[in-house]
Amino acid sequence: MATRAPLDFRQHLEVETPEHVVLDYEIAGLGSRALAAIIDTLILIGWSMALLVVFALLSFQFEDWAGAIFTLVYFASLWGYFAFFEGLRNGQTPGKRRLGIRVVRDTGHPVTFGSAAVRNLIRAADFLPPPYLIGGILVALHPRAKRLGDLVAGTVVVRDRPTEVADQPAGISDASVEVGVPELGDDEFRLLREFSERASALAPEVRQRLATRLAEKFADHYPNRAASPESFLADLYRDELARRRGRFGARGEPRATERRGQATVAERMAARKTERWQTFQSMADRAAREGLDSFNARELPDFAARYREVAADLARARTYRADSSTLARLERLVVSGHNALYRDERNSINRIWQVVMRECPAAVVQARRYVLIAFLAFAVPAVAGFLLLKERPALADELLPDVMLERAQAGASRIGQGKGYVEVEARQRPMIASSIITNNITVAFYCFAGGIFAGVGSLVLLAYNGLSIGAISAHFANVGLLGYLWSFIVGHGVLELFAIWVAGAAGFLLGRALIAPGDLTRADALVLNGRLAVRMIGAVIVLLMIAGTIEGFVSTSEGGVALRVGVSTVSALFLLLYLANGALWLRSQGRRAAELGTIRPAESSAS
DSSP: OOOOOOOOOEEEEEOOTSSSSSEEEEBBOHHHHHHHHHHHHHHHHHHHHHHHHHHHHHTTTTHHHHHHHHHHHHHHHHHHHHHHHHHHTTOHHHHHHHTTEEETTTTTSSSSSHHHHHHTTTTHHHHHTTTTTTHHHHHHHSSSOHHHHHHHHHHEEEOOOOOOOOOOOOOOOOOOOOOOOSSSSSHHHHHHHHHHHHHHHHHHHHHHHHHHHHHHHGGGGGGSSOOOOHHHHHHHHHHHHHHHHSSSSGOTTTTGGGSSSHHHHHHHHHHHHHHHHHHHHHHHHHHHOOOOGOOOOTTTHHHHHHHHHHHHHHHHHHHHTOOHHHHHHHHHHHHHHHHHHHOOOOOSSSHHHHHHHHHHHHHHTTTHHHHHHHHHHHHHHHHHHHHHHHOGGHHHHHHHHHHHHHHHHHHHHHHHTOOOOSSSOOHHHHHHHHHHHHHHHHHHHHHHHHHTTTHHHHHHHHHHHHHHHHHHHHHHHHHHOHHHHHHHHHHHHHHHHHHHHHHHHHHHHEEEEEOOOSSSSHHHHHHHHHHHHHHHHHHHHHHHHHHHIIIIIIITOOHHHHHHHHHHHHHHHHHHHHHHHHHHHHHHHHHHHHHHHHHHHHHHHOO
């Protein structure tokens, strides 16, 4: 009676490599991802406490700047931890590495920094409602265990625990040594090999119990054996592996000649290739840790050649129907080589400069229609709020926060004293600037992430901020202090407001992909729009850092309106030049694509 194979509920992702070998990734489930996130969170907590101690000590000597720097570093750590490790450490945070999982793109290629960034910016939406309900439900139900961030980035989390390749057993150094024909059947040898390769990872009592049972299985055929079951099995595995590597390895065994054929060929190949696979695994591990730049001119071609050899071995092993452990080992090796050879190594300073100064503003120019829509989503409520409170001033007590009412009430007194809307001492300005930068960037991130909900989240945040500014401006106008308020805003407002509109436009790109993907599938539209959107967010970060610095150091100073208008003019000029630089780069890319398009037909016809 045939036994039914156990049900396998694991999810898989199959990817064909350029070498025409199909890689089978096992997708990581909710449990391993949650545990990895817990480990990473604990690391972040430890890092934050260490930062706090360091900056507390520094504050005794650098009181004005220590708190400001701590705020910025803590903010960058909180938002950048996952993106940094996943983008620059081949898809693995320390928690993911500990659990043996990694982030890869849907194509099987290593995740890029841009994909890692957009994946983790959307974490703000996955976290809702706390703690992580939307993300957890999607990981549990999606066919590829994707949360919202994975959908936008085009990524998937897979298991990456490497299958250890056993070291060459002592006493086997030359495959040509004559040691006779194999004595064990393929199933018996497979069982022996799996025990030998995994024994070191087992608890001592478990290893002893399994060794005793396995030794009893072979006891009738080997009456003269070592007293220790583990020693007996180690000697038997060494001798049998040597037999299978010899020239009689394909003959099968005396007691089970009917088992010769494909399985025997696969077993012999595994026995012969063990040492080469182990060497390649060491090279792949080195590439994962240090990158391909760590290889010299001789090692790099050797690594590529060994990768092609291992890929061919995997294809042969599948043809010969090798056992599952051999296939799993080879798949892990090919995946390791594939990740090393096809990863994006362009993380130089020049590359970062090009992204920040050219590609990010170019993305804003490309999405200018969405920026215009975001501006209208902000401006219409702002005008409505202004007109509403101008007509009904009494609503201010119900609609505006108490702090704004108090500032409006104190405005006349401050003007009489020759003070501006907000003025702080010079030593407090670094902390004010860092707090403003982190707060504004956080708002921009949430405005972008809210776009994943069909654009509604971005629309609500833009409309709310516009309504607030309009209503506050109307209230100050009603008490004759509109100029007093806007003399404060004018210095930093150009960059700050434009950045919020760009963040909302990036969110609208995500909403457009869901509502009207066009000829693309929603999944493909999300990924393509997400790539453009994350560059827009890069521009937002640049603009908000400058705007926050202006607000913290200029808008809160005793400088007059003329100074702030001058700063505003310079910032507006910078914005125009920044966008113009992106437009020029975008045009140059278009010309390059057109030139390539005209060259290709000529080349094809000539060939």
